[in-house]
Amino acid sequence: MTDTTGFDWRSYLLRWSEEWVDSRADEEERPEGRWLGFPGASEERIVAMEKRLGRRMPPSYRAFLKVSDGWWRAGGFVWLLAGTADAHWHDDAYGFASKFAQYLDEDAGPGERREAEIWRTGLRLDVESDAVHVLMDPEDADEDGEWAVYTWAGWRAAPPVRYANFLEFMRDMHREFHLLRAAGETDGGPVFVNETTRTLDARVEQARLEALRGDWERALKALDEAKEYGRPRAAGLGDQVRGLLGNGSTVRFQGLVTDPRYAPDLLPPLIAAHAAHSQRDAAPPFGLAGADDAMAATVRALLDQMWKGTYRHTAPGPFGEAVDRARELARWGDGDGAWRTLMGAVPRWEPLGPDHLAPLGWLADPLLGPLLTPERGRELLSIPRGGQSGRVPAPAPAADPGGLAWLAEPAPGNHLTSYRFVLVEGAEPEELPGLLSDGDAVLSEPLSLREARMRQRPRQRAFAPWEERALVAVGRAGPGWSFAFDGEPFPFDGRPIVSPVAGAGPGVRAVVVWGGLKVIGRSPFFHLSVTEGGVERYAFTYEDGAVRRSGRIPEALDPDHHFGDAKDAADVAGAKAAEGALLAAVAGEFGVGLPRHALTRGRLHTFTTRAWTLPANGAGAYAVARIR
Structure with missing residues (x-):
């Protein structure tokens, strides 16, 4: 749970404002004084609002109002967020409560039923938006008096998103703003560099080294946070960790898989996961649509090998030699021996470039790929490699019980x-x-x-x-x-x-x-x-x-x-x-x-x-x- 007490709203909102202003093109309208907010509300003004609404506001929203009585540009789709004058009860103004309720069945849990009731009980905070609804629900409160915030947009084709409190909601809107600006930069927009991006990029680099030392859990947490802000490298690095945790169908190796340095090891597992769930005439996997002619030819060749079951993974150096020995063991059923052979060579594994965190191409091999279990993936990730040192983990349990x-x-x-x-x-x-x-x-x-x-x-x-x-x-x-x-x-x-x-x-x-x-x-x-x-x-x-x-x-x-x-x-x-x-x-x-x-x-x-x-x-x- 987020601790909302003592949060420095002024510094946080000032930094957000400056980042937003600096990210705009020169010809775009900018607010005066580099401030996206409004003057803070007095205690008397907040009390008058609470008297009008009949409820005391939750602590994080109250603290926000004292710094800024409303907010422009919360994320990418809420253009004006309500202050003391504009917040009002939703009272199911659009009949959404009954629309959500019709999809509930007898087994619906409290969370699903809450998604229908928020339209009757929620306090509406969106004043101007791209059809995005923001409600704060007093019926969904914690022991500190914080109200949950829900957002919903029909065009997202997803259920309402719940935040534990107003501070969590605003933090996510800040992340959304960063994510959209970072995407605009890759599409040719202005360079997006500020204190937040520099801090996150430094954490990404630190996470890369931690992952190579075997501290993958801490590294993945930092990479996922940076990914939410749209930082380059974070997604591609994090996907390498996720791929070894058994999440091969969800990884994309963004920003790395089409790099000729990394493609030999990252492209095969991506293509194998695609081939396992698609027809032979299916389009290339998401993220490869813009590949050049040479990469497109490689993708077609790999798809053909995956469908025929003829792909054979190779790798340079000692790890490649271990791959060959492990394949021979796995070929005749000795999966535990094959796994130990691979793990013995991981400390000597040679990355294909600075952003290569672990060997992954073997996951696409029809003999070696089935060796992966969640426990084994965690073992591999915990082994120091790529020239880094660290604590050697205990071996993962054998997958075969032995005997008959x-x-x-x-x-x-x-x-x-x-x-x-x-x-x-x-x-x-x-x-x-x-x-x-x-x-x-x-x-x-x-x-x-x-x-x-x-x-x-x-x-x-x-x-x-x-x-x-x-x-x-x-x-x-x-x-x-x-x-x-x-x-x-x-x-x-x-x-x-x-x-x-x-x-x-x-x-x-x-x-x-x-x-x-x-x-x-x-x-x-x-x-x-x-x-x-x-x-x-x-x-x-x-x-x-x-x-x-x-x-x-x-x-x-x-x-x-x-x-x-x-x-x-x-x-x-x-x-x-x-x-x-x-x-x-x-x-x-x-x-x-x-x-x-x-x-x-x-x-x-x-x-x-x-x-x-x-x-x-x-x-x-x-x-x-x-x-x-």
Whole structure:
């Protein structure tokens, strides 16, 4: 809350007046004495006003009136602000109360209802304006007796703007005046330099250094304040911080993105955010309309790469080398390793110019961009870089929990109702198509599972639906292990499951897991099988409270040990608990895990496997036992 007590209105308004006068062209009319206000109102005059209105005025407005009984040019659209003689109750003069009320529903909160009532209860302060209404509402007061101020203009197509008190309103009008004058300067108007601009520009430069030292929160606060006044550099610098906080769709890198020095790193994430939410024939992103021919050609080329998924980020120096290593790790699912690789190189990152605050081009890379989380963005911003020194932050928490139990746990981004995967020991991820398909499968470029499914749909008729083929993402599951994962399998219908790693050569061990909810009855099921050299060593399938099993199952994985308490097929909670424990046991038995972040938010290579179940008339080699 703004402290309105003791505010020096005279100095503040004098400075505002002088800035306004000095910003006008010589031929424009200027007020006498370089003063936008009026003589101050006496206490008697203010008391008479309060008697006329039937209310004591709030402290900040009273203090203002004693310095200036009204004000010319509040912001860019209020030409005359009321003093003691002109302020009067609005009394819903234009019928706005009912117009606002008709848009309220039963769930409307107090703030929304206040927006309708202010037209009945508010004190009108706008005397002359560009259809901008200014009201001070005694029914919206704080413990200090300050009244909230509301402004509204129909041409803004936005709800009323609320200020906690009159001082906050006037400060924002001063900022609006600066913002409009700064925009006029960039359009060829007179140079706009004064005490306020010089002070803010010095703060921008200080904020730039603080950001490079890792004090990004303090820097962003100063940059945002300067941005509200329209100071050059502030928006472009602040957007670099916001881009790493996960606000990529709102940043523009104003004043920097079309600079040839910075475009190689700032243009790709801007284009990637645009391509993700637009059609291929869409216009260039806002802020690039005035780009020269060379920049326009670069934008078109980048848009094409983003839509095709072929963009690959590169960077100079040690950070660029780390980018290459991180891409290879992320390519096979090691997102945490990729992130640590990038962070290890941030202190040696080389800015492309003095206004370059952090590496951002990697955000557009289809493999590296998904690594960003809010916690990771804050970590990167907190690392001293660009030749500056400071305190090294603690690493951000790992994005992957490790192991396999997360598959059975509800969590943000994990909405799996069923899943299946193969863990293969003794084979690299790129070898899996040869092991799990009929020889005609090849790895796609890295895709999210959603993107891969959309591309697969036109080819689904190439095989019979009963074949239960899987569209899988592949990567590394641990030292010596690879995985092939399907997060949206065909609904399990009870047919016997066969390992898709049939015919694997000597030295290849494969673990097949299929779990989740059945298509009929939505009851839990779980399957595990282990093969060595293409020969099944043991397997079991839990379904409807019964277990089909074969071979000698290790004690740690014995279904009787895990599903023994789920005697009733209707005990869904018990079966789900057993599922999580069994997944943890599988991870411990083989020393494996699946990368949750890469599978739910990232991009991996994909291909389609051979069938996972026998045909409807197929025979199985299982013994069936009912758990008692």
